[in-house]
Amino acid sequence: MATHIIAVINQKGGAGKTTVSMNLAAGLARRDDTLVLDLDPQASSRQWASLGSAPFPATVKQISGKWDAKSLHQNYKAYRHLVLDCPPSLESHASLQALRACDVALIPVLPSPIDLWASLRLPQEIEEARKTNKRLKAFLVLNQLEPKSALSAAMHDAIAEFGIPVLETGIRRRAIYRSAALEGVSVYQLGSRGALAAAEMDAIINEVIGS
Amino acid sequence: MTNLKDKLSASVRQAKAEQQPAAKPAASKSTAPKKVPAKKPADKKAVARPVASKPAATKAAASKPVAVKKVATEVATSGSALFPARVWPD
Numbered sequence: 485m486a487t488h489i490i491a492v493i494n495q496k497g498g499a500g501k502t503t504v505s506m507n508l509a510a511g512l513a514r515r516d517d518t519l520v521l522d523l524d525p526q527a528s529s530r531q532w533a534s535l536g537s538a539p540f541p542a543t544v545k546q547i548s549g550k551w552d553a554k555s556l557h558q559n560y561k562a563y564r565h566l567v568l569d570c571p572p573s574l575e576s577h578a579s580l581q582a583l584r585a586c587d588v589a590l591i592p593v594l595p596s597p598i599d600l601w602a603s604l605r606l607p608q609e610i611e612e613a614r615k616t617n618k619r620l621k622a623f624l625v626l627n628q629l630e631p632k633s634a635l636s637a638a639m640h641d642a643i644a645e646f647g648i649p650v651l652e653t654g655i656r657r658r659a660i661y662r663s664a665a666l667e668g669v670s671v672y673q674l675g676s677r678g679a680l681a682a683a684e685m686d687a688i689i690n691e692v693i694g695s
Numbered sequence: 696m697t698n699l700k701d702k703l704s705a706s707v708r709q710a711k712a713e714q715q716p717a718a719k720p721a722a723s724k725s726t727a728p729k730k731v732p733a734k735k736p737a738d739k740k741a742v743a744r745p746v747a748s749k750p751a752a753t754k755a756a757a758s759k760p761v762a763v764k765k766v767a768t769e770v771a772t773s774g775s776a777l778f779p780a781r782v783w784p785d
Contacts, residue, residue, distance in 0.1 A: 597703055601710040634699050642703035645711065 487557060489566040490692065491586035493579060496602040497572035500592040500627040502528040503661050504688075505569035508590075509542035510670030511685040516564030518542040521556075523578035524571040535668025542567070550577065553585035553617070574609050583613035588692050589620060592627040592655070593643065595636040600643065607647050625688060626654040653687040656680075 492505040505520055506529055512518040520542050522529035533544035543563075560566055568582045583589060589610060593603055610622045624643055629636045643650055655661075660681050664671050671678035671685065 597706050600703070600707050604707070604711050604714055635703070638700040638703045641700045642707050645704060645707040 485564060487561055487563055487566050488588075488693070489556070489568065489586040490588045490590055491568040491570055491582040492590045492592065493568075493570040493582060493606070494591050494593065494603055495572055495574045495579075495605060496594075496599050499572075499594055499599060499603075500655070500661075501572070502532065502569050503665065504590065504592050504625065504627065504655070505529060505567050506532055506540075506542075506544075507661070507664070507670050507672075507681070507685045508688060509544075509565070509567040510540070510672050511682070511689050512565040512567065513541040514672065515689075517562065518565040518567065519560055519563040520544040520567045520569060521560075522546040522569050523548075523576075523582060524569055526571075529569045532665050532668060535666070536673075538669065538673065540668065541670055541672065548578075552581055556581075556585045574605060580609075580613075583609060583620065584617045586617070587619055587621065589613075589622040590651075590688075590692065591622065591624045591648065593624050593639075594628050595626060595630070595633065595639045597635075597642075600639075604646070610648065622648050623692065624648050624650045626650065628657040629654045630657050651688060651691050653684060653691055655684050655688075 490508065492501045492508070494501060502524070509518050509520045518541075520529050520533075522544060523546075525548065527546050529544050530546045533540040556566070568586060570576075570579045570582050573579060591603065591606055593599055606622075610620065614620050624646060626636075626639055626643070629639075640650065658681050660671055660674060660678050664674060664678065664681075667674075671681035674681075
């Protein structure tokens with residue numbers, strides 16, 4: 485079976501790419517062999533995985549230098565799922581190649597006008613990538629939602645301006661995501677403390693894989 | 696709430712509109728700055744004439760455009776005289 489590639493991408497830093505990548509990969513790893521490829525020179529994913537006392541559920545590797553969609557499929561065909569944690573830049577080789585290689589581009593966006601404005605170039609880049617990657621699907625996922633915040637509630641309408649479908653599942657702002665990073669584990673490994681966050685990740689996986 | 700939604704959506708539309716011409720042709724960039732300096736000197740000349748002619752007719756009308764120029768020079772020259780008196784009144 486061909487490797488299914490999910491690129492978690494946004495040129496805005498701090499949108500939650502690594503948090504989504506790592507927890508999504510942990511959720512996928514419960515189903516099949518999963519690899520996180522850390523494409524960000526900051527290597528946050530790799531550092532996250534190195535902190536845990538127990539092994540992280542998904543394999544985490546960092547790659548740099550020149551690579552393309554073909555080499556990605558060839559080198560990592562042993563894995564069913566590949567999660568690409570992209571750098572916060574659309575100009576980088578890694579981001580452009582990730583969009584050309586992936587089946588799904590998952591774009592975490594924070595409920596903030598500044599984050600929305602900073603992410604506006606993405607639809608163009610995705611359209612550009614679709615010229616060579618016909619199977620590419622893109623979804624926005626609202627991250628760090630605060631249920632009582634009017635701004636969070638207003639996001640769904642504003643985000644429609646992007647012209648990219650939004651996942652029904654939003655990720656709530658939860659301290660457990662930060663705790664998981666600190667402990668070098670996924671929210672799935674935190675038992676009842678991480679149950680709600682894990683449920684969010686499962687819902688995202690169902691939407692993305694089932695799409 | 697509706698107001699916030701509208702505001703947020705409008706801000707995204709505006710940011711989108713600003714990004715599109717900036718990303719596309721270099722020619723459009725050159726037209727934008729051209730318009731500003733090109734119009735201003737022309738406007739200034741056009742405005743300067745009636746303003747220049749007005750002081751002769753009425754002092755009050757002339758004081759408006761002249762006052763703008765004076766402020767710029769006064770800040771630099773009269774700072775030492777006015778500043779202590781205003782900051783440390785008896």
